[in-house]
Amino acid sequence: MSPILETRKLNKSFGAVTAAKDLNVKIDKGEIVGVIGANGAGKTTFINMVTGYLPPTSGEIFMDGKAILGLAPRAITRAGLARSFQVAQLFPELTVLDNLVIALAAAESPHPSFLKPLHTKARVAKAEEILAEFKVASYRDARVTAVPQGSRKLIDIAMAMIGNPKMLLLDEPTSGVSVDEKGDLMDTVMAAVRHHGLTVLFVEHDMEVVRRYVSRILAFYSGEIIADGPPDAVLANERVRELVTGHTDHKSASQKGAAQQGSSVA
Amino acid sequence: MRLDKTELALIGLAVVLLLGGLFAAPGWLIFLLTVALAKALVVQGVVMQMKAGLVSFGQGLFYCVGGYAVGMGGQFLGISAGLVLLAIGVVAAVVLAMILGLLMTRYREIYFAMLSLAFSMILYGVLVKSQELGSTDGFNVNSWTLLGQTISGGEQATHAVFVLTVIAAAAVAFFLNRYYRSSVGMTCEAIRENEVRVEYLGLSPRWINYANYVAAAAVSALGGGLTALATGHVDPDMAYWTTSGEFVFIALLGGTGSVFAPFLAAIVFSLVRTYAIEFLPNAWQMILGFTLLGIVVFLPKGLWSLFTRARVDAPVSAAPSSTSNTRTGGARA
Amino acid sequence: MLSFFAVLIDGTIYASWLFLVAAGLTVIYGVMRILNMAHGSFYAIGAYTAASAIGWYFADGSGSAGMSFLILIGAALVAGLVVGLAVERGLLQFMYGRDEILMVIITYALLLILEDGMKLVFGVNPYFAYQPYTALGRSTIAGLKVSNYDLVLIGIAITVGVALWAWLERTNLGKILRAVIHDREVARAMGVNVRRMFTLTFLIGTTLGALAGALTAPSISVVPGIGVEVIVLAFAVVVVGGMGSIEGAAVGALLLGLSRAAAVHFAPQFELFVIYGVMSLVLAIRPQGLFGRTLARKI
Numbered sequence: 001m002s003p004i005l006e007t008r009k010l011n012k013s014f015g016a017v018t019a020a021k022d023l024n025v026k027i028d029k030g031e032i033v034g035v036i037g038a039n040g041a042g043k044t045t046f047i048n049m050v051t052g053y054l055p056p057t058s059g060e061i062f063m064d065g066k067a068i069l070g071l072a073p074r075a076i077t078r079a080g081l082a083r084s085f086q087v088a089q090l091f092p093e094l095t096v097l098d099n100l101v102i103a104l105a106a107a108e109s110p111h112p113s114f115l116k117p118l119h120t121k122a123r124v125a126k127a128e129e130i131l132a133e134f135k136v137a138s139y140r141d142a143r144v145t146a147v148p149q150g151s152r153k154l155i156d157i158a159m160a161m162i163g164n165p166k167m168l169l170l171d172e173p174t175s176g177v178s179v180d181e182k183g184d185l186m187d188t189v190m191a192a193v194r195h196h197g198l199t200v201l202f203v204e205h206d207m208e209v210v211r212r213y214v215s216r217i218l219a220f221y222s223g224e225i226i227a228d229g230p231p232d233a234v235l236a237n238e239r240v241r242e243l244v245t246g247h248t249d250h251k252s253a254s255q256k257g258a259a260q261q262g263s264s265v266a
Numbered sequence: 267m268r269l270d271k272t273e274l275a276l277i278g279l280a281v282v283l284l285l286g287g288l289f290a291a292p293g294w295l296i297f298l299l300t301v302a303l304a305k306a307l308v309v310q311g312v313v314m315q316m317k318a319g320l321v322s323f324g325q326g327l328f329y330c331v332g333g334y335a336v337g338m339g340g341q342f343l344g345i346s347a348g349l350v351l352l353a354i355g356v357v358a359a360v361v362l363a364m365i366l367g368l369l370m371t372r373y374r375e376i377y378f379a380m381l382s383l384a385f386s387m388i389l390y391g392v393l394v395k396s397q398e399l400g401s402t403d404g405f406n407v408n409s410w411t412l413l414g415q416t417i418s419g420g421e422q423a424t425h426a427v428f429v430l431t432v433i434a435a436a437a438v439a440f441f442l443n444r445y446y447r448s449s450v451g452m453t454c455e456a457i458r459e460n461e462v463r464v465e466y467l468g469l470s471p472r473w474i475n476y477a478n479y480v481a482a483a484a485v486s487a488l489g490g491g492l493t494a495l496a497t498g499h500v501d502p503d504m505a506y507w508t509t510s511g512e513f514v515f516i517a518l519l520g521g522t523g524s525v526f527a528p529f530l531a532a533i534v535f536s537l538v539r540t541y542a543i544e545f546l547p548n549a550w551q552m553i554l555g556f557t558l559l560g561i562v563v564f565l566p567k568g569l570w571s572l573f574t575r576a577r578v579d580a581p582v583s584a585a586p587s588s589t590s591n592t593r594t595g596g597a598r599a
Numbered sequence: 600m601l602s603f604f605a606v607l608i609d610g611t612i613y614a615s616w617l618f619l620v621a622a623g624l625t626v627i628y629g630v631m632r633i634l635n636m637a638h639g640s641f642y643a644i645g646a647y648t649a650a651s652a653i654g655w656y657f658a659d660g661s662g663s664a665g666m667s668f669l670i671l672i673g674a675a676l677v678a679g680l681v682v683g684l685a686v687e688r689g690l691l692q693f694m695y696g697r698d699e700i701l702m703v704i705i706t707y708a709l710l711l712i713l714e715d716g717m718k719l720v721f722g723v724n725p726y727f728a729y730q731p732y733t734a735l736g737r738s739t740i741a742g743l744k745v746s747n748y749d750l751v752l753i754g755i756a757i758t759v760g761v762a763l764w765a766w767l768e769r770t771n772l773g774k775i776l777r778a779v780i781h782d783r784e785v786a787r788a789m790g791v792n793v794r795r796m797f798t799l800t801f802l803i804g805t806t807l808g809a810l811a812g813a814l815t816a817p818s819i820s821v822v823p824g825i826g827v828e829v830i831v832l833a834f835a836v837v838v839v840g841g842m843g844s845i846e847g848a849a850v851g852a853l854l855l856g857l858s859r860a861a862a863v864h865f866a867p868q869f870e871l872f873v874i875y876g877v878m879s880l881v882l883a884i885r886p887q888g889l890f891g892r893t894l895a896r897k898i
Contacts, residue, residue: 074469105453112474119447384838388876388879549719
């Protein structure tokens with residue numbers, strides 16, 4: 001069986017800066033993969049390339065054995081590779097319900113109707129179900145601008161899951177979310193992930209969160225993958241301790257605190 | 267087919283207008299209403315695009331195409347049936363929009379505004395240099411027929427165009443009312459709000475913008491055709507950029523909140539202009555300018571927000587923070 | 600061969616004029632990200648002020664060409680600075696930070712106000728200021744009669760272009776402005792008074808617009824509506840060259856000037872068509888214009 005996602009020798013440079021160097025990644029069905037690395041290590045660049053937002057300088061990308069390099073983001077989404085964003089990408093002036101119903105209609109067909117109403121009973125009911133699943137039902141009729149950050153991130157992820165993707169890429173699901181909310185947010189997301197049986201890759205700075213949920217870690221440093229394997233092995237890796245986790249531990253006490261908070265809440 | 271409140275109101279208003287117009291209103295008022303409603307159709311085309319976040323400073327292009335199609339159909343093709351002439355205008359605009367749309371949909375914000383302006387100025391430039399079409403003076407529209415009846419000026423013509431325009435306006439508003447709540451209509455708003463997300467929902471923002479652009483062109487061309495029938499004359503100024511500027515003005519005056527708004531705004535605009543030009547011929551534009559600034563600063567959602575402000579969506583809290591990071595500007599290849 | 604030469608001369612003259620008209624627009628957009636719809640109005644105000652001043656100077660029937668040039672430039676400075684300052688302080692400074700497209704609408708409102716403002720101040724009858732134009736006479740270049748005034752215009756356009764370039768690239772103030780162009784927030788963080796830079800830029804832009812109008816006044820009849828005609832041409836130049844780029848405006852002006860001159864000589868019915876046609880063509884191939892920067896997208 002071919003892996004759900006595979007990249008071969010993926011490279012990206014912006015002028016003199018190398019954002020990705022010979023990235024070879026294979027992810028199989030059912031895996032929950034965590035991606036760690038300092039800011040600028042190339043994590044988001046990786047997601048952007050895989051989802052067709054950013055063309056790689058060279059390399060190949062396969063999904064379920066089919067080459068997807070060069071496809072537009074919408075085609076890759078339709079092929080079953082969905083993503084969320086560091087900063088929630090929603091429709092700010094529309095209501096939360098509208099946001100979800102638009103996503104539901106988009107999942108049904110790439111050719112929306114001119115005259116049939118968007119808000120069908122079935123779509124609204126389904127949207128309400130999703131809102132409940134993601135614990136944001138109270139914001140059903142609020143505009144996105146009035147919804148707190150953590151709930152926005154949840155709605156963003158919920159919208160990515162709507163098309164029943166084969167694989168979900170979560171770009172820092174807990175960034176911009178208060179320390180108290182992190183644990184709840186990840187529990188909600190991972191419950192939904194398990195419920196739908198999704199394969200997931202997520203970028204996360206908080207090692208406690210990573211350790212708690214993933215079966216495998218990819219450690220990025222300066223555009224390269226310096227370690228790939230089970231969490232315990234990767235986090236014990238000398239280079240990872242030196243270049244990724246050690247760095248964060250010394251530099252940012254608040255993140256460490258965040259990690260403890262996260263685990264105590266959960 | 268179930269009718270909602272807006273649609274019932276539309277039918278009611280159309281009937282009231284028709285009865286009032288045909289039996290009570292003086293000729294000048296009927297004419298003013300006709301032209302205002304016809305122009306409001308062009309404005310509807312502007313509003314359709316505003317809903318998708320695009321400001322067309324060249325909607326006069328389709329207004330002019332609709333108008334000239336009516337004039338030229340009578341002049342050169344010998345067609346006299348009014349409905350056929352209007353249809354020719356709409357078809358011509360749709361064909362043109364399908365071609366231009368391929369390019370236009372690659373642009374956003376000021377680039378879209380400028381390119382739409384450029385295309386309408388191209389048509390202006392061509393018309394001004396066309397001697398056969400009367401150059402800068404334009405030409406008069408031949409007498410035409412409505413359902414076999416010859417319409418040749420006077421009260422009969424005024425009434426005929428009025429009836430046609432009211433019905434067309436009501437029909438377009440009826441369509442738009444459904445369109446704005448359809449998948450395409452709502453996705454247009456989604457594109458305005460965040461195009462990247464629309465793409466990542468597996469939709470093509472470009473295709474949806476394209477469809478919207480063509481539909482808006484059709485609606486605007488209908489307005490142009492009706493204006494030509496009403497005034498009996500077409501000239502290149504229909505495509506001049508200041509004409510398009512006027513449509514943008516009316517669109518902003520009404521706002522995008524309701525399908526009624528462009529009609530209301532166009533009527534207010536026409537009434538005020540009629541008096542302002544009479545009493546303050548050299549300060550009319552200045553009044554417009556200050557009004558526009560007033561709208562931008564105090565009523566960013568247009569006149570219509572005066573009617574809706576009290577009701578419904580009082581935002582839970584005023585925190586319009588996240589818009590800035592979702593806007594991606596400029597030209598897209 | 601002769602007509603080819605004529606196209607070259609006419610095209611260069613027209614290009615010089617286009618550049619002068621567009622320079623202020625592109626400077627303002629480059630620094631402030633405001634596509635100033637009212638730019639044509641500053642052109643018209645410059646033309647009216649200059650025509651009035653020239654009319655007053657030649658009122659007794661005599662006067663020197665050199666002096667009349669100084670008057671033209673002086674009128675442009677006064678008109679551009681005074682009206683520019685009034686507009687920037689009285690209106691625009693309260694609008695900074697709004698959406699680019701909203702700024703288009705705001706400056707469109709400004710255009711409507713200024714158009715009628717001019718009618719109220721200068722009336723609706725035409726103004727003439729032909730004296731500087733006729734006083735310079737004509738030359739014959741390779742068998743073609745060319746007005747010397749137009750040749751001077753070429754010189755002025757080159758001077759303005761080089762001065763703008765040198766100012767942006769070679770002076771400290773220019774460096775600060777380029778920092779604002781590059782990244783407003785970073786410039787502000789470095790201690791640049793961005794608002795003061797905006798005021799300065801806007802005044803330079805409006806004065807350039809007024810200068811273009813003042814220099815054009817002797818070769819046209821100054822009537823209401825000239826600004827409205829000019830603004831769309833200036834847009835075309837700036838869009839072709841790349842919004843905000845000085846060298847782009849120069850190349851755009853040359854391209855459009857020569858194209859138009861060629862159309863006038865070989866296919867006069869396409870005179871107006873050709874300018875917007877070239878603009879559409881350039882945009883179709885290079886959406887950001889010839890010298891424009893592509894915008895980075897962030898998610």
